[in-house]
Structures are given as C-alpha cells and as structure tokens.
Amino acid sequence: MSASGPRLQPTIFERSKPGRGGGLVPHPPSDALxxxxxxxxxxxxxxxxxxxxxxxxxxxVNLSQLNHAIDVGFYPLGSCTMKWNPKVNEWAARxxxxxxxxxxxPDVTTQxxxxxLWELEQILLEVTGMRAVTLQPAxxxxxxxxxILMIRAYHEARGDTARTEVxxxxxxxxxxxxxxxxxxxxxxxxxxxxxxxxxxxxFRRALGPQTAAIMITNPSTLGIFESRIGxxxxxxxxxxxxxxxxxxxxxxxxGRFRPGDAGFDVMHINTHKTFSTPHGGGGPGAGxxxxxxxxxxxxxxxxxxxxxxxxxxxxxxGERPTSIGRMRAFVGSTGVLLRAxxxxxxxxxxxxxxxxxxxxxxxxxxxxxxxxxxxxDIPFEGVCKHEFIASASSIKKRTGIRTLDIxxxxxxxGFHAPTVYFPLTVDEAMLxxxxxxxxxxxxxxxxxxxVAIAEEADRDPDVIRSxxxxxxxxxxxxxxxxxxxxxxxxxxxxxxxxxxx
Amino acid sequence: xxxxxxxxADRQRMLAAIGVRSVDDLFADIPxxxxxxxxxxxxPEPEQALVTRLGGLAARNQADLASFLGAGAxxxxxxxxxxxxxxxxxxxxxxxxxxxxxxxxxxxxxxxYESLMAELLGLDVVSASHYDGAxxxxxxxxxxxxxxxxxxxxxxRAIHPHYREVVRTYFHGAxxxxxxxxxxxxxxxxxxxxxAALEALLAEPERPAAGVLLAQPSFYGLLEPMAExxxxxxxxxxxxxxxxxxxxxAVLAPPxxxxxxxxxxxxxxxxxxxxxxxxxxxxxxxTDALVRQVPGRLVGMTTDLDGRxxxxxxxxxxxxxxxREKAASNICTNQTLLALAASIWLAALGxxxxxxxxxxxxxxxxxxxxxxxxxxxxxxxxxxxxxxxxVRVVDAPRVHRELLExxxxxxxxxxxxxPDEPSVRDGLLVCxxxxxxxxxxxxxxxxxxxxxGGRAPAAVGGAA
Numbered sequence: 016m017s018a019s020g021p022r023l024q025p026t027i028f029e030r031s032k033p034g035r036g037g038g039l040v041p042h043p044p045s046d047a048l049x050x051x052x053x054x055x056x057x058x059x060x061x062x063x064x065x066x067x068x069x070x071x072x073x074x075x076v077n078l079s080q081l082n083h084a085i086d087v088g089f090y091p092l093g094s095c096t097m098k099w100n101p102k103v104n105e106w107a108a109r110x111x112x113x114x115x116x117x118x119x120x121p122d123v124t125t126q127x128x129x130x131x132l133w134e135l136e137q138i139l140l141e142v143t144g145m146r147a148v149t150l151q152p153a154x155x156x157x158x159x160x161x162x163i164l165m166i167r168a169y170h171e172a173r174g175d176t177a178r179t180e181v182x183x184x185x186x187x188x189x190x191x192x193x194x195x196x197x198x199x200x201x202x203x204x205x206x207x208x209x210x211x212x213x214x215x216x217x218f219r220r221a222l223g224p225q226t227a228a229i230m231i232t233n234p235s236t237l238g239i240f241e242s243r244i245g246x247x248x249x250x251x252x253x254x255x256x257x258x259x260x261x262x263x264x265x266x267x268x269x270g271r272f273r274p275g276d277a278g279f280d281v282m283h284i285n286t287h288k289t290f291s292t293p294h295g296g297g298g299p300g301a302g303x304x305x306x307x308x309x310x311x312x313x314x315x316x317x318x319x320x321x322x323x324x325x326x327x328x329x330x331x332x333g334e335r336p337t338s339i340g341r342m343r344a345f346v347g348s349t350g351v352l353l354r355a356x357x358x359x360x361x362x363x364x365x366x367x368x369x370x371x372x373x374x375x376x377x378x379x380x381x382x383x384x385x386x387x388x389x390x391x392d393i394p395f396e397g398v399c400k401h402e403f404i405a406s407a408s409s410i411k412k413r414t415g416i417r418t419l420d421i422x423x424x425x426x427x428x429g430f431h432a433p434t435v436y437f438p439l440t441v442d443e444a445m446l447x448x449x450x451x452x453x454x455x456x457x458x459x460x461x462x463x464x465x466v467a468i469a470e471e472a473d474r475d476p477d478v479i480r481s482x483x484x485x486x487x488x489x490x491x492x493x494x495x496x497x498x499x500x501x502x503x504x505x506x507x508x509x510x511x512x513x514x515x516x
Numbered sequence: 517x518x519x520x521x522x523x524x525a526d527r528q529r530m531l532a533a534i535g536v537r538s539v540d541d542l543f544a545d546i547p548x549x550x551x552x553x554x555x556x557x558x559x560p561e562p563e564q565a566l567v568t569r570l571g572g573l574a575a576r577n578q579a580d581l582a583s584f585l586g587a588g589a590x591x592x593x594x595x596x597x598x599x600x601x602x603x604x605x606x607x608x609x610x611x612x613x614x615x616x617x618x619x620x621x622x623x624x625x626x627x628x629y630e631s632l633m634a635e636l637l638g639l640d641v642v643s644a645s646h647y648d649g650a651x652x653x654x655x656x657x658x659x660x661x662x663x664x665x666x667x668x669x670x671x672x673r674a675i676h677p678h679y680r681e682v683v684r685t686y687f688h689g690a691x692x693x694x695x696x697x698x699x700x701x702x703x704x705x706x707x708x709x710x711x712a713a714l715e716a717l718l719a720e721p722e723r724p725a726a727g728v729l730l731a732q733p734s735f736y737g738l739l740e741p742m743a744e745x746x747x748x749x750x751x752x753x754x755x756x757x758x759x760x761x762x763x764x765x766a767v768l769a770p771p772x773x774x775x776x777x778x779x780x781x782x783x784x785x786x787x788x789x790x791x792x793x794x795x796x797x798x799x800x801x802x803t804d805a806l807v808r809q810v811p812g813r814l815v816g817m818t819t820d821l822d823g824r825x826x827x828x829x830x831x832x833x834x835x836x837x838x839x840r841e842k843a844a845s846n847i848c849t850n851q852t853l854l855a856l857a858a859s860i861w862l863a864a865l866g867x868x869x870x871x872x873x874x875x876x877x878x879x880x881x882x883x884x885x886x887x888x889x890x891x892x893x894x895x896x897x898x899x900x901x902x903x904x905x906x907v908r909v910v911d912a913p914r915v916h917r918e919l920l921e922x923x924x925x926x927x928x929x930x931x932x933x934x935p936d937e938p939s940v941r942d943g944l945l946v947c948x949x950x951x952x953x954x955x956x957x958x959x960x961x962x963x964x965x966x967x968x969g970g971r972a973p974a975a976v977g978g979a980a
C-alpha cells in the first residue's frame with residue numbers, strides 16, 4: 016500500500032485467511048449449544064471473513080479515504096443541507112448513560128433521556144409554531160408517511176372518507192408522491208408558474224371535496240419562498256383539506272417564518288439537515304413531525320408526557336385510542352435526537368436565527384457570483400433562500416457539455432457536486448446549497464471553479480467529458496450494473512474452518 | 517454563531533456584492549403578515565456549559581443495572597476498533613453516494629454489508645438498510661402483496677408486539693388486511709405459532725393470503741417451526757417471511773435454508789448500542805426472484821471506464837426519486853452508518869467469534885434458567901430457546917418493581933407489554949448474552965428469592 020494515491024481495496028472477503036483472528040470474547044463451554052435441536056441449526060458456519068485487528072482496521076481506514084465528506088471539504092448538495100457536524104455531539108451520544116440505555120427500561124430509570132426528549136419537543140414547537148410533536152419517525156420520508164396517515168385519520172374520524180387525493184407541486188421531492196401512495200391516496204401533480212411558485216389557477220381547479228391534503232415544500236426545491244402561501248392555505252382549508260409542509264428546507268426560515276402560525280397543519284423536520292445530525296453516508300436521520308391542534312389526537316404512540324409532579328413517562332399502550340398507532344419499534348432514534356438537542360442548545364434562539372441568516376446570505380452571494388460571471392443560466396432571478404438553481408442549458412447547446420459532466424469535473428477541483436437533474440422541472444439543473452458553515456473563501460473558490468469549468472467547456476470539452484481525473488475511480492458502467500446485477504460477494508466455496516470445538 | 521466562519525467584514529462584503537443593505541432584505545419575499553418574531557428560546561450555550569448539562573442528563577439515567585432485558589434490543593460486546601472506525605469523519609459526515617467516483621468507500625462498505633448479511637441469511641438480495649426491524653417487517657409484508665397481487669397478510673402473534681403494531685399502522689394506510697396467527701395453548705409446543713390455525717387461515721379460497729410472517733427466535737425466545745410454516749405458505753401460493761435476530765444466525769439455520777422468500781429483522785444486536793431505541797438497523801433481504809420488489813437502496817459491483825472494479829447504486833427504477841408515486845416505497849434516507857457498524861463488528865468477530873458470542877449467551881441463559889427455577893420462577897414454555905425465555909411469576913409487575921429497587925432489571929413484564937395475550941399474563945421475559953455475568957445472575961436469583969418468598973408457583977413446564 017502506497018502512502019498516497021487511490022486506496023482501492025479488495026473486498027473484506029478477499030482479505031480473509033482461514034484461522035486468522037479471534038481472542039475477542041471468552042470461549043464458551045463445549046456443551047453450550049447441545050439443547051438446540053439439530054434440525055434448527057445451520058449446517059456449517061456462515062461464510063464470514065476471518066481477519067486480525069490490523070487487517071480490519073486497515074481495510075476500513077483505507078476505504079474511508081475513498082469518500083468525500085464534510086470533514087474533508089465543501090459539499091454543496093442542494094436540498095440535503097450538508098452543514099458542519101459538531102464533534103461535541105458525537106461525544107455526547109456516546110456517554111454510557113445515554114448509549115447503554117435500553118428502550119424498554121422502566122421510566123424511573125430513564126428520566127434523563129426522557130427530560131432531554133421532552134425539552135427537545137418544546138424547542139421544536141417554538142421553532143415550528145405548532146402545538147404538539149412526535150419524535151418517533153426515523154427519517155424525513157418516514158415523517159411524511161406519519162403526517163399523511165394522521166391526515167387520513169382526521170378525515171376518517173369526521174366520516175369524510177371521499178378524500179383520496181393529495182396535491183403535490185411538480186418540483187417536489189419524489190418522496191412526497193411515494194408517500195401518498197403508501198398511505199393509500201392518489202397524487203395529483205400541480206404545475207408551477209414562471210416564478211417557480213405553485214400555479215394558482217391549476218391549483219384551484221385541482222382542489223375539491225376529494226382533496227385530502229396538499230404537500231408543499233417551503234421554501235420550494237427551487238430555493239424560492241412560496242410567497243402566495245397565505246392564499247393557498249386559505250383555499251385548502253376552505254375546501255376542507257389539510258396542509259402538509261415538507262420541512263426539508265427549514266434551514267432557510269428559522270426565526271423568520273413559523274409554519275404553524277402561517278396555517279400549516281403538519282410538518283416534518285429533517286434533523287440531519289437543519290439540526291446538523293450527521294448524514295452517515297445515507298443515514299441515520301430523524302424526522303420529527305409537528306402538528307397543530309387538529310391533528311394532535313392522532314399522533315403516533317407513545318408520546319412523552321410530563322406528569323404534574325415533574326416526572327416524565329411514556330404513554331402506556333392503549334392510553335390514547337385516537338392515535339394512528341406505532342410508526343416504528345420503541346421510542347425513536349434517540350441517539351440522533353440527542354445530537355439535534357445539543358445543536359439546538361448550542362445555538363439557542365439567537366443562534367438559530369443567525370444560522371438561517373447566514374445560510375441565506377451564503378446562497379445569495381454564491382448565486383450572485385455565478386450570475387455575474389454569465390457562465391451559467393440562472394433560471395430564477397431575484398432573492399433566493401438557502402439554495403438556488405443554476406443550469407448548464409446554454410453550455411450544453413453551445414458545447415455539448417452537460418450538467419453531469421460539470422458535476423464530475425467539480426470533483427477534480429476537490430468539491431462535491433451539487434444535486435444534479437433535480438428538480439425535474441428545470442433543464443440541466445444544478446441545485447446548489449452552500450449552508451451557513453462554509454467560509455466566504457470557500458464560496459469564492461467554488462464559484463471560481465465553476466466559472467473555470469464553463470470556460471474549459473469551450474476550450475477543451477474532452478477533459479470535462481472524461482472527468483473525473485483525480486478521483487479514486489473514473490466514471491462507472493452503471494448500465495452493466497443494472498443489466499447484470501452483482502449484489503453480493505460469493506466467498507470461495509469450502510474456504511472456511513470448523514469451530515475449534 | 518457557533519460553528520460559523522463569517523466575520524462581520526465577511527458579511528458586509530457578501531451583502532455589498534449582492535447589492536442589499538441588510539440581511540433582512542433577503543427575506544422580503546416572506547409576506548409581512550406571516551413573518552415570525554424572535555424565537556423565544558434560551559440563549560446560546562457554550563460547549564463547556566453544554567457538556568455539563570448533557571453529563572447531568574446522562575447521569576439521571578440508570579443504565580448500569582444488572583439487566584436481563586432484551587425483547588428486541590440486545591447488549592453485546594463491541595470490540596474497541598468498531599467505534600474508532602465509526603468516528604472517522606469520512607464515514608459519518610458523508611451522505612448518500614450520489615457521486616460514486618468520490619464515494620467508493622461508502623459504496624464498497626454497503627456491498628460488503630449486503631454480502632455479509634447474505635451469508636448470514638442464506639438469501640442473495642439484501643437491501644442497503646431500513647429504519648429498524650419493525651419497519652423492515654412492514655415493508656416485507658408489503659412486498660408479499662406486491663409480488664402476489666393479493667391483499668391479505670397473516671402474522672404470528674409470537675412476533676414482537678411493536679412490529680405487529682407497525683404492520684397494522686402501515687397496512688391501514690395501504691388498505692390491506694392483516695390477520696394474526698394464534699399461539700399453541702399447551703403441550704410441548706406451547707407458546708409457538710399454531711400451525712393448525714395457520715393452515716385453517718390459509719384454507720380460505722376467497723381470501724388468498726399474500727404472505728405468512730413468523731419470527732425466529734420468537735418474541736418469547738422460542739424456536740419456531742419455520743420450515744413447516746414456509747411449506748404451508750408455499751402450498752397456498754403465499755410467500756414466507758422470516759423475522760430474524762441476525763446474531764442468532766451464527767448458530768440457527770438461515771432463512772434461505774428453510775424456504776423463506778423474504779427475511780426482515782433488527783440488526784441492532786450486531787454490536788450497536790441500545791441508545792434508548794435507535795438509531796437501529798432494519799434488515800430486509802429476499803430471494804433473487806423478488807429483486808424488483810425490494811424497497812430501498814441496492815449497491816452492486818461494476819467497473820469504471822478503465823475496467824477497475826467499482827461499486828454503484830443500482831436498480832434505482834424501484835426508487836422514489838425516479839418512480840415517484842409508482843415507487844416500491846417512499847424510503848430515501850436509511851441507516852447506512854449502522855450497516856457499516858454491523859459490518860465492522862462482524863468482520864472483527866469473524867465466524868468463530870460470532871458463534872462464541874451466541875454459544876456463550878446460550879450458556880449464560882441456561883445458568884439463568886437454573887437459578888430462576890431454583891428461586892421459584894420456572895419457565896412458562898417448555899420448548900427449546902437460544903438465550904431468551906419467559907418465566908412464570910405471580911404479580912409480575914410488583915415483583916419487577918421490587919427487583920428494580922434492588923438493582924436488578926428483571927426483563928420485561930409481559931402482561932403490560934402484550935396485554936392481549938392472556939397466556940403470558942404472569943410472565944417475565946428475560947434474556948442473557950455473553951456480557952451477562954455470573955454475579956448478575958446470582959444477584960437476580962437472590963433478589964427474586966427475597967421478593968417472592970414462599971409465594972412461588974408450582975414448577976410445571978408448559979402449563980399456560
């Protein structure tokens with residue numbers, strides 16, 4: 016292994032050598048498994064690799080170094096809010112008093128965690144302007160399902176069972192329509208106006224006694240605040256439907272706009288976006304759902320309650336029959352939620368307002384830099400919120416270079432690419448979200464890189480088309496991967512050792 | 517602002533470049549009537565004060581009792597190297613590998629997770645992860661409906677009560693019928709899933725079942741007749757789903773070996789701390805035949821332009837960002853870091869270490885059974901178990917409470933956790949693993965002797 020250069024690794028199975036490793040747990044008595052009937056036992060050990068500690072560590076250290084990450088550099092992935100992940104939060108989550116706590120332990124033994132979760136709920140209520148919150152959902156999409164199931168329960172409780180449609184703007188995340196389907200409802204897609212907002216006339220035509228809900232991401236995935244939101248929500252409620260806010264973009268509005276005050280009935284919060292809990296290479300997240308008084312009776316069970324004597328407890332099974340039920344086992348992703356709590360305590364009310372101010376400032380600055388350069392199309396002019404759309408549409412017409420190529424070339428500059436080809440409504444889209452934790456020097460360097468690539472597209476397009484050149488691997492054959500899926504390694508047959516006894 | 521890089525001069529420079537006077541101008545698009553006032557929250561807290569606050573909250577928990585509580589979340593030994601690897605920022609501060617060229621670490625680690633779990637499960641397709649065991653079970657049940665185009669699922673009452681509740685919540689939305697398979701009331705198979713009842717539920721030609729779900733080991737710790745249940749399901753044209761605890765698969769037959777089409781389960785036991793409920797690891801796997809039905813991400817091996825081996829997310833046409841309302845599920849964010857944790861734990865222990873973990877847990881559990889029987893709490897069911905079992909205790913809630921006062925967390929009070937199962941009303945569900953000590957077991961038995969004194973029930977196996 017060289018000290019520099021790509022660190023591509025064999026699979027962990029190929030590193031294995033029969034007879035290697037061991038010594039981590041005491042050896043059990045030889046009759047320990049005698050009571051297990053033979054027909055219930057596996058015939059030979061699972062084909063797991065056999066490795067010593069150094070082999071395991073080097074494998075995972077080398078693999079880790081193939082990743083881009085926030086700890087490595089700028090990660091302007093639009094709609095994902097790749098902000099700094101504070102280190103003290105990792106320390107906190109590992110405190111034995113938190114980490115070793117069993118989820119079914121009696122309430123008298125879990126008062127510290129219950130207090131933390133209860134306080135977290137109070138903070139989220141103040142941030143959202145809502146009435147009650149559940150911390151149970153494991154991710155944003157899981158929160159969406161929770162919210163839409165509560166909306167269904169609300170209509171059902173009123174005997175209003177004809178409401179089978181959910182209105183979803185065409186710029187929404189794919190999770191919104193997929194959620195509606197999981198909840199047994201149909202999606203009606205809403206077109207947008209030239210300014211990026213929901214097309215009001217089409218919206219009014221789609222709205223009716225069959226409408227269960229509208230799901231709106233605000234600010235939208237175009238990075239634009241839905242300025243007609245008051246009018247839209249009024250019409251939704253007049254029609255007897257409810258309004259769901261996808262909180263993916265909450266980072267843009269802390270202390271500036273409270274969805275509950277504006278009339279939204281329910282929203283989810285992505286703690287891994289707005290409140291800095293680490294994205295973990297794709298998860299875990301957490302998706303608390305906040306509701307107003309209309310939906311409070313339907314919250315998943317168990318809720319966290321504070322008794323008059325100040326003691327905290329979990330709701331007992333069956334205590335609130337109106338609940339939609341459980342959305343997952345146990346209380347929630349407490350380890351994620353406590354990191355969010357630490358983040359919220361660190362910032363306090365004034366700090367959260369600064370988070371939003373700086374996130375919006377950074378996005379507008381970067382947007383201004385790109386607009387000023389003239390190198391990219393900026394489909395939506397004017398002020399943006401925490402993210403904005405740039406497009407390579409003109410570059411493509413002129414040079415054939417696509418957004419995908421530009422994304423790959425950015426990797427050579429040491430930056431992660433923005434979100435590309437999303438939203439689906441914009442040609443050759445790049446959704447750029449710098450977040451509040453990146454310095455102006457980084458923003459400038461990123462703008463300079465994009466402008467340089469745009470110039471390179473005219474001068475030397477092949478170098479972009481064949482990018483990346485400095486990543487551990489070059490572009491991948493995704494078609495072959497889908498045509499002949501290889502989804503698992505097959506350890507060589509017979510390559511195993513019997514157990515010592 | 518904490519973690520923020522901007523000096524006042526930086527902000528001024530950016531505002532001037534944009535051409536606005538103050539940051540408030542950037543929020544002029546929010547209608548005035550809808551603008552929020554300042555958040556009424558505490559002031560910012562410096563890290564030093566935060567550390568004190570969090571340390572105080574952690575100290576209010578009692579996480580160091582002599583614990584025999586399992587019931588779906590298990591303590592296991594995690595070698596030091598596991599957490600040291602997980603603390604590398606290249607792992608936990610990355611996101612979904614949307615740019616595979618700079619995400620090969622995450623992608624290969626997911627491919628290896630899929631491979632390791634395929635070995636344990638005996639099934640070839642393993643999803644990159646789901647939220648937890650309960651949601652993975654619900655997704656497995658939904659898969660059976662999509663694959664068979666039927667809308668009725670049969671679920672054993674010996675599956676974790678939380679899992680059954682989640683399946684009901686999900687299915688109410690999807691409009692699918694879920695019916696429970698009762699437990700055998702008495703005899704040698706008491707407490708296991710009643711196969712005769714299953715056969716009767718499957719023999720309704722007007723209402724064909726899509727899937728049959730059993731857990732191995734069951735919620736009550738018992739070994740279930742998985743092969744028989746799978747055979748009955750297949751004979752009725754239904755799919756067989758095994759809800760498994762993955763550590764046990766070092767010893768127990770894998771789902772693929774007894775004919776399960778789908779396996780779901782909770783991966784927390786693979787060295788992940790209990791953390792009061794999460795984040796955990798939802799396992800979902802299936803046979804090759806069902807690969808287009810499985811929800812969630814899949815990573816496959818391919819090559820790059822130079823022919824080097826590389827990894828990429830694949831078969832994405834199943835997923836919400838492509839298919840929107842026609843997707844197999846709405847899942848997006850998953851539990852990648854927990855899949856990594858499980859993989860590192862498995863790699864560190866290896867096949868023999870894992871087998872030792874299970875065997876030592878079984879040995880400790882046998883010691884626990886002997887000690888509790890002697891102290892007056894015999895087993896509730898007679899059948900074989902691995903490392904978790906129910907014992908009969910009169911007035912279990914009170915006994916549990918009084919044991920807690922003596923520093924013993926005496927498992928789960930079944931009458932409270934499963935109030936709709938009268939046969940376990942007088943039961944405590946207890947478990948042991950390799951980290952259970954002889955001292956813990958002695959303390960439990962001694963305290964139990966004190967608490968129940970002369971009111972022990974007669975020690976008859978199997979009567980329920």
